[in-house]
Each structure stands twice: as C-alpha cells, then as structure tokens.
Amino acid sequence: MRYLIDSADVEAIRKTISFYPVAGVTTNPSIVAKSGKDLKTVLTEVRSVIGPQRMLHVQVLALRAEDMSEEAKRIRDFCGENTYVKIPVTEEGFAAIQKVSAAGIPVTATAIFTPQQALMAAVAGAKFAAPYVNRLDNIASGGVNVAAEAHRLLQMHGMDCEVLAASFKTVEQIHQVIMAGVSCVTIQPEFFAKLTSHPLTDTAVADFVSQGKRYYNL
Numbered sequence: 001m002r003y004l005i006d007s008a009d010v011e012a013i014r015k016t017i018s019f020y021p022v023a024g025v026t027t028n029p030s031i032v033a034k035s036g037k038d039l040k041t042v043l044t045e046v047r048s049v050i051g052p053q054r055m056l057h058v059q060v061l062a063l064r065a066e067d068m069s070e071e072a073k074r075i076r077d078f079c080g081e082n083t084y085v086k087i088p089v090t091e092e093g094f095a096a097i098q099k100v101s102a103a104g105i106p107v108t109a110t111a112i113f114t115p116q117q118a119l120m121a122a123v124a125g126a127k128f129a130a131p132y133v134n135r136l137d138n139i140a141s142g143g144v145n146v147a148a149e150a151h152r153l154l155q156m157h158g159m160d161c162e163v164l165a166a167s168f169k170t171v172e173q174i175h176q177v178i179m180a181g182v183s184c185v186t187i188q189p190e191f192f193a194k195l196t197s198h199p200l201t202d203t204a205v206a207d208f209v210s211q212g213k214r215y216y217n218l
C-alpha cells in the first residue's frame with residue numbers, strides 16, 4: 001500500500017511527511033496554480049522537501065503528442081529520478097504515453113474516467129493509471145467502481161501498471177477504493193489524520209499515561 005500527497009502546499013507536505021509514511025506527491029496544473037508560484041519554484045520546493053527517493057508526479061500542459069513528449073523530457077530533466085510524468089488519456093495523450101514510455105520516462109496516465117481508458121494507458125506503457133473517483137461520483141457514475149474495475153482489468157491482463165486512485169473528497173471513498181484492492185492512492189494532506197484519528201485512541205492514551213506514570217521508572 002502506498003499513500004501519496006495530492007498537493008503542492010510545501011508546508012502541508014512537510015508536516016504530513018513528518019508524521020505519516022508518504023510514498024510521494026502528485027500535482028496537476030490546477031494544484032500548481034493554487035500554490036500561486038510558478039512551476040519551477042513549486043517543483044524545486046516540493047522535491048527538496050520530499051527528497052530524491054519519493055515519487056513526484058508532474059503533469060504536462062501541452063495538448064499535442066509531440067509537445068507533450070518534449071515537455072515530459074523537460075519535466076524529467078528538471079525533477080530528476082523518481083519523477084513520473086502525468087499525461088491525460090486523450091488521443092494525443094495515448095500517442096504521447098507510448099513515446100514517453102519508450103524513451104524510458106515513467107508515465108502516470110491521468111484524467112481517467114473509465115476502466116478501458118486505464119487498460120489502454122497500461123498497454124501504451126503507463127506505470128500508473130489515475131481514475132478520478134470524486135469527479136465520477138459527482139456525476140453519479142460510481143467512482144469507486146470505476147477504480148475497482150480498472151484495478152481488476154490491470155491485474156487480469158497482467159499489466160505492469162497500477163491504479164493510482166485520485167480525486168477524493170471523503171474518507172469513505174478512500175476506504176472503499178482500498179477495500180477493492182487498489183493499493184496506491186493520492187489524497188489531500190488533511191486526509192491522513194482523517195483516515196487514522198479516533199477519539200477512543202486519544203482516551204486510551206490519556207488513560208495509559210494517568211494510570212501508568214507512578215509505576216514507570218525505566
């Protein structure tokens with residue numbers, strides 16, 4: 001199981017990493033815009049906070065395959081190893097996924113709304129396929145089920161590609177996707193605590209401290 005942070009908020013990333021086991025960070029153009037900083041500044045800051053080992057997923061903005069491929073190379077050169085270039089699954093995107101993957105740059109296929117898009121991206125060479133769970137739920141199209149079916153398809157056909165489920169707005173969506181077998185999710189920083197905090201845990205710890213403190217003398 002791998003958890004990634006879906007954010008370019010450097011302080012939130014730093015804080016989340018200090019507490020939780022984080023495998024990497026995902027961004028997209030909207031997330032970069034929300035930071036109010038230019039792309040190079042954002043990527044430099046995020047990479048320096050997460051270090052060279054964690055994954056960094058960065059999306060292309062170009063629309064044509066050739067331009068996407070050039071942009072992918074620039075992203076990879078700038079961000080270094082363990083950088084995945086996110087490419088949307090348009091027709092031009094599928095062409096770019098093949099080119100970029102063949103050039104040895106790992107690709108995350110993004111803006112996925114159907115299981116077949118995920119499978120086609122995998123066949124094209126993508127290492128991750130990112131279905132947008134909440135955006136599907138917003139149009140009553142069963143985001144969890146799409147992610148689950150994409151996961152099953154990739155497994156069934158022995159693809160060297162994993163579902164990286166994205167676009168979450170509730171803990172229940174995250175839980176259901178993981179229960180369906182998806183073992184890679186990207187979530188906003190606040191979800192790490194929402195997934196794991198419980199008042200009974202805090203009560204249990206408070207009780208242990210008050211009852212044990214007179215006896216603990218190691």
Ligand code: E4P
Pocket residue numbers: 006026027028030110130132134135166167168186
């Ligand atoms: C992931 O990398 C996606 O770009 C992201 O999760 C989309 O999330 P949103 O639907 O909240 O914009």
